[in-house]
Amino acid sequence: MTASVSGGGRLPAWDRTPADLRGLGYARDPRHLFGRLQRVATWDASGPVLARPGRTLADRSLCLDLPEIVEARPSADGATRLVLALEDGARIEAVHMPRAVVRPRVTVCLSSQVGCAMGCTFCATARMGLVRNLAAHEIVGQLLAVLHRYGPTSAQKLNLVFMGMGEPLHNVEALVRALDVLCDPAGLAVAPSRITVSTAGHVGGLARLARARWVPELAVSVNGATDAVRRSLMPIGKRWPLAELRAALVAWPRRPHQKFTLEYVLLAGVNDDDESADRLAAWTGDLAHVLNVIPFNAWGGAGSPYREPCSERVDAFVGRLRGHGCLVKVRRSRGRDARAACGTLVAPTPRAASGSVSRS
Numbered sequence: 001m002t003a004s005v006s007g008g009g010r011l012p013a014w015d016r017t018p019a020d021l022r023g024l025g026y027a028r029d030p031r032h033l034f035g036r037l038q039r040v041a042t043w044d045a046s047g048p049v050l051a052r053p054g055r056t057l058a059d060r061s062l063c064l065d066l067p068e069i070v071e072a073r074p075s076a077d078g079a080t081r082l083v084l085a086l087e088d089g090a091r092i093e094a095v096h097m098p099r100a101v102v103r104p105r106v107t108v109c110l111s112s113q114v115g116c117a118m119g120c121t122f123c124a125t126a127r128m129g130l131v132r133n134l135a136a137h138e139i140v141g142q143l144l145a146v147l148h149r150y151g152p153t154s155a156q157k158l159n160l161v162f163m164g165m166g167e168p169l170h171n172v173e174a175l176v177r178a179l180d181v182l183c184d185p186a187g188l189a190v191a192p193s194r195i196t197v198s199t200a201g202h203v204g205g206l207a208r209l210a211r212a213r214w215v216p217e218l219a220v221s222v223n224g225a226t227d228a229v230r231r232s233l234m235p236i237g238k239r240w241p242l243a244e245l246r247a248a249l250v251a252w253p254r255r256p257h258q259k260f261t262l263e264y265v266l267l268a269g270v271n272d273d274d275e276s277a278d279r280l281a282a283w284t285g286d287l288a289h290v291l292n293v294i295p296f297n298a299w300g301g302a303g304s305p306y307r308e309p310c311s312e313r314v315d316a317f318v319g320r321l322r323g324h325g326c327l328v329k330v331r332r333s334r335g336r337d338a339r340a341a342c343g344t345l346v347a348p349t350p351r352a353a354s355g356s357v358s359r360s
């Protein structure tokens with residue numbers, strides 16, 4: 001473990017808001033204490049430097065252990081795939097992606113579950129099945145461990161994307177709790193507009209997240225322009241068809257100028273034909289959106305039933321969408337040579353369960 005205080009059955013510190021700390025008896029200055037816990041800029045090499053408040057916490061009930069980074073695999077494009085071990089031995093993956101453009105920023109891709117229950121047929125993570133949900137303190141601790149090792153120490157240079165292992169909205173209460181902590185002005189203070197939650201189209205979770213205090217940006221995996229194609233790729237489409245998904249987006253409490261990110265993994269011979277492009281454009285209609293077309297990243301070699309489309313087909317598909325007025329970007333996943341790309345996150349973890357689709 002990275003931080004200085006061992007577990008020992010104490011309550012985890014990382015999902016405590018200032019109000020919680022006050023409730024636990026840290027009434028003198030819980031916002032200050034919360035800030036010392038959450039702002040890695042105030043930590044030293046071994047973890048949070050809490051001086052007297054830290055000793056008080058350790059003496060009382062809070063545990064400051066962080067997930068441990070057990071593997072770091074850099075790729076040529078600057079992204080680093082990280083494997084983190086949780087207290088029970090389960091493993092998750094995060095990706096650290098610095099971007100040295102005009103204003104240097106870092107995007108950290110986070111996991112929300114160990115494995116995933118959604119069973120998307122093109123996704124490597126789906127093969128693990130769902131092992132378990134992450135608790136809110138594990139979601140926050142995952143980020144703090146990454147920031148402590150790799151930076152940045154300021155949230156002004158930070159973007160967060162929940163696109164790692166798991167369907168975040170299948171673990172929506174822990175997600176909402178983590179957002180409460182991460183966005184709190186006394187802590188890291190990450191702007192909700194800098195946080196993107198990626199969902200396979202979990203309409204039930206969308207309704208809950210829409211009522212959260214901090215409402216993030218959304219990225220929605222569409223991947224099929226008809227219910228039949230989408231269901232064949234994403235079993236969640238059986239529960240929530242495209243029309244219901246679209247209605248949930250229409251009802252979303254969108255900020256002014258906010259656009260939905262719609263993801264479409266392009267699979268050769270499956271969903272990359274002209275008719276699919278026409279139907280997809282019709283489905284998006286007047287939704288404020290950016291459509292990311294992601295040529296399939298062949299993670300599985302012989303294990304994957306899908307192929308990457310040729311560049312001519314990608315160009316034709318994208319051109320057709322643009323002809324319909326869609327705002328389209330072609331995305332190539334970062335970290336491909338380190339298997340840190342979209343849909344490739346699999347960490348060896350014990351107790352892998354079956355990949356059945358949850359109906360929650």
Ligand code: SF4
Binds near residue numbers: 117119164166
């Ligand atoms: S694409 Fe996302 S939702 Fe689907 S199985 Fe993979 S991790 Fe789960």
